[in-house]
Amino acid sequence: MEVLEAIKTRRSIRKYKTTAVDNKTIEIVLEAARWAPSWANSQCWRFVVVRDADTKGKLAEAVVAVSDKPNRATEAIRQAPVVIIACAEPGRSGYSVPEPRKPVTDKGEFWYMFDTALAMQNLTLAAHSLGLGTVHVGALDAKKVAEILGVPEGFCVVSMTPLGYPDEEPPLRPRRELSETVFYDKF
Numbered sequence: 412m413e414v415l416e417a418i419k420t421r422r423s424i425r426k427y428k429t430t431a432v433d434n435k436t437i438e439i440v441l442e443a444a445r446w447a448p449s450w451a452n453s454q455c456w457r458f459v460v461v462r463d464a465d466t467k468g469k470l471a472e473a474v475v476a477v478s479d480k481p482n483r484a485t486e487a488i489r490q491a492p493v494v495i496i497a498c499a500e501p502g503r504s505g506y507s508v509p510e511p512r513k514p515v516t517d518k519g520e521f522w523y524m525f526d527t528a529l530a531m532q533n534l535t536l537a538a539h540s541l542g543l544g545t546v547h548v549g550a551l552d553a554k555k556v557a558e559i560l561g562v563p564e565g566f567c568v569v570s571m572t573p574l575g576y577p578d579e580e581p582p583l584r585p586r587r588e589l590s591e592t593v594f595y596d597k598f
């Protein structure tokens with residue numbers, strides 16, 4: 412699948428078949444994440460791959476609501492054969508090199524979110540190109556997820572995604588027109 416086609420046809424998938432995803436395929440999508448660009452090539456991301464049903468159940472409980480309804484991705488975390496959790500090591504992305512490291516911009520340490528998002532988007536597009544579904548899940552209790560997965564000190568949880576074969580074909584969600592979001596020469 413061509414990149415532009417993958418970008419335009421990817422959808423957030425919240426219903427999955429029980430069909431297993433083989434390790435080789437999981438490795439291909441992780442490899443796509445690995446090749447994402449990052450601040451000074453700092454590669455602050457780490458990924459945890461979960462296939463264990465109990466752990467997936469606990470992760471589903473760590474997903475939080477963004478409205479008065481439960482988070483729409485909760486059941487997907489429980490149901491999908493695989494869940495990939497993106498973690499990051501703050502204190503690298505966004506910092507000067509070499510030591511002593513200092514934040515370079517007014518965004519402080521938060522460039523780790525940017526780098527990890529780039530890696531996760533590579534992963535979701537690669538997954539889609541292989542016929543797999545994903546959905547970025549950001550509304551989660553990061554501390555709870557870190558505890559469930561034994562994430563060590565110095566690292567934090569950014570987001571997660573279920574990974575599996577789609578059992579739905581969600582409609583396209585509209586996007587703002589370029590004319591509303593793009594400015595030339597001046598904002």
Ligand SMILES: Cc1cc2nc3c(=O)[nH]c(=O)nc-3n(C[C@H](O)[C@H](O)[C@H](O)COP(=O)(O)O)c2cc1C
Pocket residue numbers: 421422423424425482483484546547548549550551581584
């Ligand atoms: C940073 C981020 C966090 C998100 N968190 C959630 C979430 O917690 N639960 C959920 O169901 N979808 C979540 N989504 C998916 C968005 O709702 C979805 O991408 C958007 O509605 C556009 O739909 P599409 O991905 O099918 O194009 C998240 C997406 C992003 C980029």
